[in-house]
Amino acid sequence: MNPISMLLLGFAMSTDAFAVAIGKGAAMVRPRFSQALRAGLIFGVIEAITPVLGWLLGKGASRYIDAWGHWIAFGLLLLLGLHMVWNGFKPETDEPVDEAKKHGFATLAITGLSTSIDALAVGVGLAFVDVPIAAVALVIGLCTFVMVTLGIMLGRVLGAMVGKRAEVIGGIILIGVGAAIVYEHLSA
Structure with a gap:
């Protein structure tokens, strides 16, 4: 696999x-660049680990991952998306919102894992060809780090324009990504 392909x-x-x-990013309250970097790092590390895990699983488990991976990703994204939509429609209270918990490590890690199921399946496929899996995983992780960091900051701009219902839009995006994963798998 050449560097351009990677x-x-x-x-x-x-x-x-x-x-x-x-x-x-749209659902967060004016995310700072440091928060975007943190989210990018969490997503990037998870996205780099999953193809290595898939590569290790190899041929024996590929039919299970191919058969169920898209449904697992869809289920996780659907649940997270519905939760965000529900939170977006909840009436605001005078209680302070714990942004750290709402956009904390566990939530970001689960979201990152749900978007990296496809990388797990790709890793399984890569087990059958001669590729430097560590280099491929590093490139995938770095690309994800950059894209998520940019996405959070772009979401910040969109969130300021959309206002209070930004979390609803974010939830709908999560559900849409999950549906796209299932659609791509079923139409392949």
């Missing part, structure tokens, strides 16, 4: 995380 694969694997990051 880079294209890295960006292809990061597109769904980018879309989710735009929704996340």
Whole structure:
């Protein structure tokens, strides 16, 4: 696999995380660049680990991943999306919102994992060809880091324009990404 192919694969694997990051950034209250970098790092590390795990699973488990991976990703994204939509329609209270918990490590990690199921399946496929899996995983992780960081900051701009219902839009984006994953798998 040549460097251009690795880079294209890295960006292809990061597109769904980018879309989710735009929704996340829109739902956050004026995210700072440091928060965008943190989200990018979490998504990037997860997205780099999953193809290695898929590569390790190899041929034996590929039929299970191919058969169920898209449904797992859809289920996680659907649940997270519905939760965001529900939060977007909840009446505001005078209680302070704990932004750290709402956009904390666990939530970002689950979201990152749900967008990286496809990278797991790609890793399984790469187990059957001669590729430097560590280099491929690094490129995928770096591309995802950059795309998610940019997505959060782009979401910040969109969130300021949309206002209070930005979280609803973010939830709808999550659900849409999950539906796209299932559609791509079923139509392939």
